Amino acid sequence: MTELGGDNFRTSMSLLATGVTVVTTTTHEGPVGMTASAVCSLSLEPPQLLVCVQQALPTHVALEQSAAFGISVLGEEHVGVARRFATRGADRFAGLTMRDDIGAPILADAIAFFECRVEERHPGGDHTIFVGRVLRCGHQPGRRPLLYFDRAFGSIESAEYRLFRAWSEAGQIS
Ligand SMILES: Cc1cc2nc3c(=O)[nH]c(=O)nc-3n(C[C@H](O)[C@H](O)[C@H](O)COP(=O)(O)O)c2cc1C
Numbered sequence: 001m002t003e004l005g006g007d008n009f010r011t012s013m014s015l016l017a018t019g020v021t022v023v024t025t026t027t028h029e030g031p032v033g034m035t036a037s038a039v040c041s042l043s044l045e046p047p048q049l050l051v052c053v054q055q056a057l058p059t060h061v062a063l064e065q066s067a068a069f070g071i072s073v074l075g076e077e078h079v080g081v082a083r084r085f086a087t088r089g090a091d092r093f094a095g096l097t098m099r100d101d102i103g104a105p106i107l108a109d110a111i112a113f114f115e116c117r118v119e120e121r122h123p124g125g126d127h128t129i130f131v132g133r134v135l136r137c138g139h140q141p142g143r144r145p146l147l148y149f150d151r152a153f154g155s156i157e158s159a160e161y162r163l164f165r166a167w168s169e170a171g172q173i174s
Helices: 008-014 058-065 079-084 159-169
Strands: 021-027 030-036 039-043 048-054 068-073 112-124 127-139 146-149 152-155
Touching: 021 048, 021 058, 030 048, 030 058, 048 058, 048 068, 048 112, 058 127, 068 127, 079 146
Parallel strands: none
Antiparallel strands: 021 030, 021 068, 039 048, 048 127, 068 112, 112 127, 146 152
């Protein structure tokens, strides 16, 4: 299908596999955040990234007023976190260990994180592009990312595990 009608644009975009993050900020009422895959490296010097957030969302309202945001990159074990931060009405931070140094809460066991100062806001259709100056970042080597593809969560399968699975399916391993 080549037309823009119906669900074609969304479905076509859903085949662009992405990592999954949680973007967070702090308000007077406490932390807010949501699952976001529209996160992209923007500049190396200065270090900047961008996140695209739909204008109708509560996190957007908070980001409009906030000076800082955090990006926590989720690992393959974080499917529940990704779902929770995409569910309206969920108690998103319950039971999670977060740390917050600059008004940008970070998931303690994120596989990578970025603490950003909001530098620019650009309108982008029904979204806003928030450009963040990265003040601090870090990562945990050896961790595997959570992926989002074709509207489903997944993970990278190692060559060893693929071999193991092939053997299992062939009845070589029980
Ligand atoms: C894997 C995944 C990625 C998402 N990425 C984005 C994104 O980049 N930008 C965005 O505005 N919404 C994105 N969403 C949708 C928001 O997470 C969701 O609409 C929001 O959290 C709904 O809750 P709220 O209205 O209470 O904020 C994504 C959802 C999922 C499941």
